[in-house]
Amino acid sequence: MPSATQASTTASGYPYKLAPLPYDYGALEPYIDAETMKLHHDKHHQAYVDNLNKALEKYPDLQKKSPEQLLRDLKQIPEDTRAAVRGNGGGHVNHTMFWEIMKPKGGGEPAGPIAAAIRTNFGSFDAFKTQFNEAGTRRFGSGWVWLVSNPGGKLEIVSTANQDSPITDGKYPILGNDVWEHAYYLKYQNRRADYLSAWWNTLNWDEINRRFQKASTGL
Template sequence: MAIELPALPYARDALEPHISAATLDLHHGAHHRAHVEEAARLLEGSGLAGLPLEEVVRRARGRLAEHAAQAWNHGFYWACLSPRGGGEPGDALAGLLARQYGDVSRFREEFTRMALGLFGSGWVWLVQRADGNPGIVATRGAATPLTGADTPLLACDVWEHAYYLDRQNRRAEYLEAFWKVVDWDAVAKRLR
C-alpha cells in the first residue's frame, strides 16, 4: 500500500481564525508532505511495502519509523480538527473524562499543562488505555501511542510549525485556539 499525503478533511481556510490557511499550507503542504514523501522513499526495499501506514509505523525502525510515524501522526491530527469543532464532548466521552479527571474542564487543564510543559517538539494525546480508562500522554519527536497498547483518541501537535506563523512562540495561545476546533464527535467515535 502506497504512503500518500491525505487531503485535508476541510478547506485550507476552514479553521480560521483559530488556525490560518497559511499555517495549514506550511504544516500540511510542506511538513506533512515531506514526511510522507520521505517515508514512501524509505519504504522501497524495506520489506514493509504493501502494508497499511499503521502497520509500517508499528514495524519499522530508524528513519523509516520516524517519517512513517510523523506521516501517521499528522494525518490523525487533521482528523481531530473541524471547523464545526470546539464546544464540549458528548455524554459518553464527557462521562469518561469526568470519572478520570473530575470534569471536562479539569481534563482540558491537565492536557494543556502537559502541552505547555513538553520541552521542545512533540505531541500530546488523549488515549484510551487497555482497561478502558482515558489517559493523557506526551510524546517527543515522532513518538506515537500507535506503537503501544493505548488507543489514540485525540492528538495535539506541539511542534513549532503547528503554530509559529499564527502565534510565534506563544504555545498557550495556540492551545486556546486548538480547543476551539477539536472535533469531539470524531474523538468519541474512536472510543472502544
C-alpha cells in the same frame, strides 16, 4: 484548494499518499490561520509521506503494511530503516489523525461516550483541558500531547517527543495536539500556551467519539 467534504484517511497501500484536507485551508480561522495550514499539510505532512515511502523502497514485505501496523511492530523493522519509519511513519499517522479531529465551527463541550469517559477519568472537562494543556506546555522542544486509551481501557494524558506515536507503546490515540513550532509559530510565535487554549475551538467531537469507540472495541 482541498475539498471541504473529502475526508482524510491514512492510506494502507504503498506508496503511501497524502490525502487532501477535509476542509479548506482557512476553515479553522481565527484559531489556526490558512498559511499555517498550507505549510503544515502541504509541506510538512507531505515530507513525512515522501520520506516514509523512500525508507521502504527496498522492503517489499513492509510495503504491504499500513503505517499503523509499521508503528505497532516497530521492533520488527530492520535497524537500518527503523528510525526513518519511526519518525516519518509517525508523522504520517499523527498528522492524518490531527486533520480529522478538527473541523470548521468545532469545539464546545464534548457529548456522547467520550464526555462521560472524560468525567470518569479526570473529574470534569475543564480539569481535563487544564491537565492536557499543562502537558503540552511542558513538552520540551518538538512533540505531541495526547489523550490515549491504555490496553486496559483507562484514559491517560501523555506526551511524546518528535513524531513518536502512542501506537508504538500499545496505546490508542483518541485525540492529540501537535506542539511542534511549525503548527503554531506563524500566528502565535512563542506563545504555545495560547495556541493550546485556542485549539479546543476546532475540535470535531463526532470524530473523537468515533476514535474512542474504536479504542473501546480493541480495533
